[in-house]
Amino acid sequence: MYDILTYALIAISVILIILVIMQPSKGNAASLLTGADDGQPKSKARGFEAFLIRATTVFGVLFFVLSLALAYLSAQ
Numbered sequence: 061m062y063d064i065l066t067y068a069l070i071a072i073s074v075i076l077i078i079l080v081i082m083q084p085s086k087g088n089a090a091s092l093l094t095g096a097d098d099g100q101p102k103s104k105a106r107g108f109e110a111f112l113i114r115a116t117t118v119f120g121v122l123f124f125v126l127s128l129a130l131a132y133l134s135a136q
Contacts, residue, residue: 062133069126076119083112 105113 062130065126065130065133069123069130072119072123072126076116076123079112079116079119083116084109 104110
Protein backbone atom coordinates (compact mmCIF):
# COMPACT_ATOMS: atom_id res chain seq x y z
CA MET A 61 0.00 0.00 0.00
CA TYR A 62 2.79 2.38 0.94
CA ASP A 63 4.64 1.69 -2.32
CA ILE A 64 1.53 2.26 -4.42
CA LEU A 65 0.90 5.62 -2.74
CA THR A 66 4.54 6.59 -3.20
CA TYR A 67 4.40 5.86 -6.93
CA ALA A 68 1.09 7.73 -7.20
CA LEU A 69 2.63 10.73 -5.42
CA ILE A 70 5.57 10.75 -7.83
CA ALA A 71 3.25 10.57 -10.85
CA ILE A 72 1.01 13.35 -9.52
CA SER A 73 4.08 15.48 -8.77
CA VAL A 74 5.32 15.17 -12.35
CA ILE A 75 1.86 15.95 -13.75
CA LEU A 76 1.52 18.94 -11.42
CA ILE A 77 4.89 20.32 -12.52
CA ILE A 78 3.88 19.98 -16.19
CA LEU A 79 0.54 21.71 -15.55
CA VAL A 80 2.20 24.64 -13.81
CA ILE A 81 4.78 25.04 -16.58
CA MET A 82 2.06 24.96 -19.26
CA GLN A 83 0.10 27.84 -17.72
CA PRO A 84 0.48 31.15 -19.56
CA SER A 85 2.39 33.99 -17.98
CA LYS A 86 0.29 36.67 -16.32
CA GLY A 87 2.68 39.48 -17.20
CA ASN A 88 6.00 40.80 -16.04
CA ALA A 89 6.79 39.08 -12.75
CA ALA A 90 9.03 41.93 -11.55
CA SER A 91 6.22 44.47 -11.89
CA LEU A 92 3.87 42.14 -10.04
CA LEU A 93 6.28 41.96 -7.12
CA THR A 94 6.54 45.75 -6.84
CA GLY A 95 2.80 46.29 -7.12
CA ALA A 96 2.91 48.05 -10.46
CA ASP A 97 -0.26 47.85 -12.54
CA ASP A 98 -0.01 46.77 -16.17
CA GLY A 99 -3.18 48.68 -17.04
CA GLN A 100 -5.00 45.70 -18.48
CA PRO A 101 -8.22 44.52 -16.85
CA LYS A 102 -8.24 40.99 -15.54
CA SER A 103 -10.34 38.73 -17.72
CA LYS A 104 -11.92 35.42 -16.83
CA ALA A 105 -9.99 32.37 -17.97
CA ARG A 106 -11.68 30.54 -20.85
CA GLY A 107 -11.07 27.38 -22.80
CA PHE A 108 -7.78 25.61 -22.32
CA GLU A 109 -6.54 28.11 -19.73
CA ALA A 110 -9.58 27.43 -17.55
CA PHE A 111 -8.96 23.69 -17.92
CA LEU A 112 -5.33 24.14 -16.81
CA ILE A 113 -6.41 26.11 -13.74
CA ARG A 114 -8.96 23.46 -12.73
CA ALA A 115 -6.57 20.58 -13.40
CA THR A 116 -3.82 22.29 -11.37
CA THR A 117 -6.22 22.74 -8.46
CA VAL A 118 -7.36 19.11 -8.58
CA PHE A 119 -3.84 17.72 -8.79
CA GLY A 120 -2.67 20.09 -6.04
CA VAL A 121 -5.38 18.76 -3.72
CA LEU A 122 -4.52 15.16 -4.66
CA PHE A 123 -0.84 15.87 -3.94
CA PHE A 124 -1.73 17.26 -0.52
CA VAL A 125 -4.02 14.35 0.37
CA LEU A 126 -1.49 11.74 -0.74
CA SER A 127 1.25 13.50 1.22
CA LEU A 128 -0.88 13.39 4.37
CA ALA A 129 -1.74 9.73 3.77
CA LEU A 130 1.92 8.81 3.33
CA ALA A 131 2.87 10.73 6.47
CA TYR A 132 0.17 8.89 8.41
CA LEU A 133 1.26 5.48 7.08
CA SER A 134 4.93 6.13 7.80
CA ALA A 135 4.07 7.05 11.40
CA GLN A 136 2.33 3.70 11.92
